Structures are given as structure tokens and as C-alpha cells.
Amino acid sequence: MHLTAARRTLFVSAALGLALTSAPAVARPAVAQPQSMVPTNTPVKVTVVVDGPDGRLFKGRTRTQGHDVTTATGGTHRCDGTNGGAHPSAVPTPTAALDDAARKRQFTWDGAWYASFDDFSVDTIKGVGGGGAAYWNISVNGTPTPVGGCQFKLNAGDTVAFTWTAF
Numbered sequence: 001m002h003l004t005a006a007r008r009t010l011f012v013s014a015a016l017g018l019a020l021t022s023a024p025a026v027a028r029p030a031v032a033q034p035q036s037m038v039p040t041n042t043p044v045k046v047t048v049v050v051d052g053p054d055g056r057l058f059k060g061r062t063r064t065q066g067h068d069v070t071t072a073t074g075g076t077h078r079c080d081g082t083n084g085g086a087h088p089s090a091v092p093t094p095t096a097a098l099d100d101a102a103r104k105r106q107f108t109w110d111g112a113w114y115a116s117f118d119d120f121s122v123d124t125i126k127g128v129g130g131g132g133a134a135y136w137n138i139s140v141n142g143t144p145t146p147v148g149g150c151q152f153k154l155n156a157g158d159t160v161a162f163t164w165t166a167f
């Protein structure tokens, strides 16, 4: 039988459509993200504890990420783990967590800025300082941090403690 050009086109199109719809789905290979593109400063929930000379001054869960911090004595500086080149990209940090808890629960803290460490020293919390006899120790999950509070990376669920500690 003789097929017209139009019929032939229709037939070929239908056959092609059927072939395409019945073709098995091809899984796309997972594309690995370069390390530099993985977001590291996603907000995390941590517990912030402040223990003073006469007992607990604060304990609370705080949502935090690395951010610029402003203190009366030290001014405004980044506090996101890139301080001192500690981390290649921004991360949540202990001092930023203290800052977030203080803002949320409306208590004060202060700290001097040390350009030599590219970090704040946490000097007073809720008006309590060391008075030359003590300092605010920073620990994460019970271990004192080997670096200042803007250089250490916090992970979700961590407990960061600021503990008034006599010399």
C-alpha cells in the first residue's frame, strides 16, 4: 500500500515517541561539590553555659553561626572561625554563640580585641570579670579550647562553657 509523506511522518513520530517514553531512566552521576563550595556556616543549635564565681549565671540552647561581633572595649570584628586563618571559610564559634545567647536573653558581655591573635579575649560576662585573679575559661564539651573563642569550630549539639577560673 502507498503511504503519503504526511502519514509516513506521523508513523515515524509515534514510533519515536513510544521508544523515548519506554526508555529506561538513566541515573545521573553524583557531582561532587568542591570543598570550597560546601556551606560551613550553617546555623547550629548549641548549649551555652556560663558558670561564675558564685554559681551558674546562664544556661540555654542557642541557634548560632559565625558572625561579626561588637564589644564596648574591642569594637567590631569578625568572629567566624576564619580569624587567624584557623578555618578557610566561616563556621559557628564559641564567642559568637555567647554573643547570640547574650542578645537573645539580654545579658551583657565584654572583651578586648587582640590583633595579634585576631580574636577577642572574653573579659566580663553579666558584669563579672576576673579582677586580676581569674579569667573566663572557654571549653567545648568539657575540653578547654586550644585557641580563642572566635577561632574554634562549633558543631550542632555542642556544649560551650564559659567558666570563671581562678589563676
Ligand code: B12
Residues within 6 Å of the ligand: 084, 113, 114, 116, 117, 119, 120, 121, 122, 123, 135, 136, 137, 138, 139, 144, 145, 146, 147, 148, 149, 151, 167
Ligand atoms: C598567660 C596566658 C594567659 C592568661 C593571661 C592573663 C595573665 N594573667 O597572664 C590567661 C589564663 C587569662 C589566658 C587565657 C586564655 N588563653 Co592564654 N596564654 C597565656 C600565655 C601563656 C602568655 C601570654 C602573655 O603573658 N604574653 C606576654 C604579654 C606581655 O603579652 P600580651 O599580648 O599583653 O599578653 C596578653 C594576651 O596574650 C592575653 N591573652 C592570653 N591568652 C589569650 C588568648 C586569646 C585568644 C586572646 C585574644 C588573648 C589572650 O593575655 C595576656 C596578658 O594580658 C600565652 C602563650 C604565649 N606564649 O603567648 C597563652 C595563649 C595566648 N593563650 C591561649 C589560649 C587559647 C587561651 C584561652 C582561649 C584558653 C581557654 N580555652 O580558655 C584563654 C582566653 C579565654 C578568654 N577569656 O577569651 C593561646 C592562644 C592561641 C590562639 N591562637 O588563640 C596561647 C597562645 C597558648 C597556646 N595555646 O598556645 N592565657
